[in-house]
Amino acid sequence: VEQYIHNIKEKAELNAFLEIFEEEALAQANAVDQKLANGTAGKLAGMVIGIKDVLAYKGHSLQASSQILDGYKSLYTASAVQRLLQEDAIIVGRQNCDEFAMGASNENSAFGNVLNADDHSRVPGGSSGGSAVAVQADLCLASIGSDTGGSVRQPASFCGVVGFKPTYSRISRYGLIAYASSFDQIGLITKSVEDAALLLEVMAGADGMDSTASQREVPAYSELLQTNKKYKIGYIRDCFESEGLETEVKDAILGVKDMLRDAGHEVEAVEFPYLDYIVPTYYILTTAEASSNLGRFDGVKYGFRSDSVTDLTSLYKKTRAEGFGKEVQRRIMLGTFVLSADYYDAYYTKAQKVRRLIKEKTDELLEAYDFLILPTAPTTAFKIGENTTNPLAMYLADIFTVQASLAGVPAISIPVGRDANGLSIGLQLMTRSFEETALLAFSNDIL
Numbered sequence: 279v280e281q282y283i284h285n286i287k288e289k290a291e292l293n294a295f296l297e298i299f300e301e302e303a304l305a306q307a308n309a310v311d312q313k314l315a316n317g318t319a320g321k322l323a324g325m326v327i328g329i330k331d332v333l334a335y336k337g338h339s340l341q342a343s344s345q346i347l348d349g350y351k352s353l354y355t356a357s358a359v360q361r362l363l364q365e366d367a368i369i370v371g372r373q374n375c376d377e378f379a380m381g382a383s384n385e386n387s388a389f390g391n392v393l394n395a396d397d398h399s400r401v402p403g404g405s406s407g408g409s410a411v412a413v414q415a416d417l418c419l420a421s422i423g424s425d426t427g428g429s430v431r432q433p434a435s436f437c438g439v440v441g442f443k444p445t446y447s448r449i450s451r452y453g454l455i456a457y458a459s460s461f462d463q464i465g466l467i468t469k470s471v472e473d474a475a476l477l478l479e480v481m482a483g484a485d486g487m488d489s490t491a492s493q494r495e496v497p498a499y500s501e502l503l504q505t506n507k508k509y510k511i512g513y514i515r516d517c518f519e520s521e522g523l524e525t526e527v528k529d530a531i532l533g534v535k536d537m538l539r540d541a542g543h544e545v546e547a548v549e550f551p552y553l554d555y556i557v558p559t560y561y562i563l564t565t566a567e568a569s570s571n572l573g574r575f576d577g578v579k580y581g582f583r584s585d586s587v588t589d590l591t592s593l594y595k596k597t598r599a600e601g602f603g604k605e606v607q608r609r610i611m612l613g614t615f616v617l618s619a620d621y622y623d624a625y626y627t628k629a630q631k632v633r634r635l636i637k638e639k640t641d642e643l644l645e646a647y648d649f650l651i652l653p654t655a656p657t658t659a660f661k662i663g664e665n666t667t668n669p670l671a672m673y674l675a676d677i678f679t680v681q682a683s684l685a686g687v688p689a690i691s692i693p694v695g696r697d698a699n700g701l702s703i704g705l706q707l708m709t710r711s712f713e714e715t716a717l718l719a720f721s722n723d724i725l
């Protein structure tokens with residue numbers, strides 16, 4: 279714990295942590311020491327973990343990297359975090375992210391950019407950018423992030439670490455600040471697949487506090503990582519033909535595909551005809567859900583309140599105008615628009631239908647193939663500022679990650695190479711819902 283805290287302070291310029299829980303983490307470490315000595319320590323004894331600033335931890339500040347939650351402290355602990363603590367993990371601090379988890383570069387935080395530790399002029403990806411850099415730069419052993427449309431997988435890809443989003447509903451969302459509830463998922467950023475498996479095993483499972491959490495049994499993922507099966511793998515051809523895909527990323531992922539074939543797996547090209555629709559569908563639905571979810575931040579109940587208010591309406595307006603950043607405001611407006619009476623059917627209803635088609639096609643492919651492989655992101659880590667004036671370009675950074683989010687299936691990003699600038703390239707694998715065991719075992723094999 280001391281070493282990690284030292285690293286966080288020494289590499290403060292990365293801006294990965296918003297807060298270190300120093301005294302508490304050291305006290306937890308002492309308590310775990312005792313438990314280790316008397317043989318009562320839990321499964322995660324000594325694992326030093328950072329949490330993205332969207333996860334509630336009782337008595338600690340919680341801000342979703344937003345001004346609007348300034349001064350707010352959690353009244354309870356997220357179920358996933360509680361389960362980590364029960365197994366004696368040590369929570370070392372709270373990590374920077376895009377405001378309300380909206381972004382793909384960590385440039386939307388009220389607390390400033392996070393720097394990619396491989397190249398400080400580049401973004402770490404987002405929205406769990408602080409969480410990815412924390413693992414990349416050895417500021418903690420593992421991070422708990424959230425993934426609505428790629429927010430653990432894409433930063434993991436940019437930072438050369440493992441990013442894993444389980445099946446929708448596998449981990450309780452109780453205590454996770456809502457962005458788009460039908461997509462939101464707690465996810466993991468780790469150095470190894472073993473760590474991801476162990477953490478999933480602890481955090482997953484039914485929860486009386488979240489009725490959408492799956493009741494299914496939780497396998498002992500970490501004990502099921504051995505596999506010598508030969509799999510049927512589909513690579514999504516349309517992705518490799520997409521315009522914005524960098525050649526080096528393409529070549530690296532196609533190289534893995536060939537390697538898998540050489541290793542005796544059956545590898546075939548598959549068609550996914552909806553690639554052009556996934557980003558628009560994702561942004562219509564997530565902004566709609568966000569506009570509703572973020573309605574609660576009104577200056578009355580949480581955190582920040584504008585001090586220049588004159589009446590109730592101005593309290594709402596001024597608090598929200600001053601408290602929310604630009605990107606969050608943009609999304610609330612977009613979401614409000616697509617839900618408005620005149621446009622609801624044209625946008626929201628239609629996007630729901632397209633989501634259904636995307637899910638059905640994805641499930642159909644996953645009936646025929648054990649895994650689908652594709653790049654995690656079309657590019658390696660881009661320069662800070664490169665996409666900030668063009669939201670559409672930024673949204674396209676999600677083109678390969680949102681399919682799994684729209685379909686609710688599990689997906690992982692593992693580092694498989696580097697480009698000529700030394701920047702990491704991530705391979706993404708998807709599988710059928712609740713087949714995390716095979717996904718983790720196979721990813722472990724590749725890594």
Ligand code: GLN
Nearest residue numbers: 379381425426427428429
């Ligand atoms: N970049 C995507 C977005 O901005 C994904 C974010 C996320 O997964 N939280 O919506």
